[in-house]
Amino acid sequence: MTTTTAGNATITSPLIGISSYSLQARWSYWDDQADLLPHRYVEMVAQAGGLPVLLPPTQHVAEVLPRLDGLILSGGSDVEPSRYGAAPHPAAGPFFPARDAAELELCRRALAERLPVLGICRGLQVINVALGGTLHQHLPDVVGNDSHSPEEHGYGTHKVSVAAGSQLSAALGRSEAAVPTHHHQAVDRLGAGLVATAWTDDGIIEAAEFAPADSAGSVPAPFMVAVQWHPEVGEDPSLFRALIATAGQRSQTPTSA
Numbered sequence: 001m002t003t004t005t006a007g008n009a010t011i012t013s014p015l016i017g018i019s020s021y022s023l024q025a026r027w028s029y030w031d032d033q034a035d036l037l038p039h040r041y042v043e044m045v046a047q048a049g050g051l052p053v054l055l056p057p058t059q060h061v062a063e064v065l066p067r068l069d070g071l072i073l074s075g076g077s078d079v080e081p082s083r084y085g086a087a088p089h090p091a092a093g094p095f096f097p098a099r100d101a102a103e104l105e106l107c108r109r110a111l112a113e114r115l116p117v118l119g120i121c122r123g124l125q126v127i128n129v130a131l132g133g134t135l136h137q138h139l140p141d142v143v144g145n146d147s148h149s150p151e152e153h154g155y156g157t158h159k160v161s162v163a164a165g166s167q168l169s170a171a172l173g174r175s176e177a178a179v180p181t182h183h184h185q186a187v188d189r190l191g192a193g194l195v196a197t198a199w200t201d202d203g204i205i206e207a208a209e210f211a212p213a214d215s216a217g218s219v220p221a222p223f224m225v226a227v228q229w230h231p232e233v234g235e236d237p238s239l240f241r242a243l244i245a246t247a248g249q250r251s252q253t254p255t256s257a
């Protein structure tokens with residue numbers, strides 16, 4: 001949590017880490033390896049009241065988590081199939097092992113430390129793989145069409161149905177939504193502790209939540225919502241607001257020594 005002063009007002013902003021990725025990129029007269037993230041993520045977090053912090057896909061990046069109030073696992077490339085015990089599909093890839101390693105560690109550490117987490121597209125897949133789940137590597141083989149990624153260089157739209165009583169439904173405030181979509185992979189077998197909370201009409205899991213419980217079933221789940229769609233490019237900021245509201249509450253809760 002970062003506190004700043006504007007005039008006589010004190011402004012407190014939860015620190016929200018957002019996973020980024022490394023690619024060869026061009027800007028101005030430069031052509032070099034760069035750590036990248038679409039600006040829409042940063043803009044959505046800032047508009048929702050958080051202070052965005054970009055996390056590069058580097059070794060030991062998870063060491064920063066105790067300083068953060070929340071985490072977003074962003075969209076992007078396919079997870080390398082060996083991470084969930086599969087051979088690569090011809091349509092899968094390219095793969096970026098350093099990003100996989102960094103984000104899987106971020107996910108596991110964040111869940112262990114009960115840090116609020118929002119997963120977006122690839123982020124849902126990373127969370128599922130981190131918890132022992134598997135992925136459909138090419139959805140046209142499963143559903144018979146390209147409805148989940150109808151635009152090669154843009155976003156389509158499809159409807160999702162949301163489970164009542166879920167963290168997702170509480171954040172969205174509704175049981176159905178038309179969402180921006182661009183993905184050719186999706187959750188197959190759910191990882192340990194995850195429950196599906198949204199689906200498309202063709203039965204593909206479009207969201208999942210972490211639902212831990214002790215033997216009495218009484219441990220409250222942290223905020224851990226992951227969606228297959230891209231809320232950062234849509235008009236609805238509710239998922240970012242929900243994450244940052246929870247992150248703000250967490251940062252103000254005293255910890256025992």
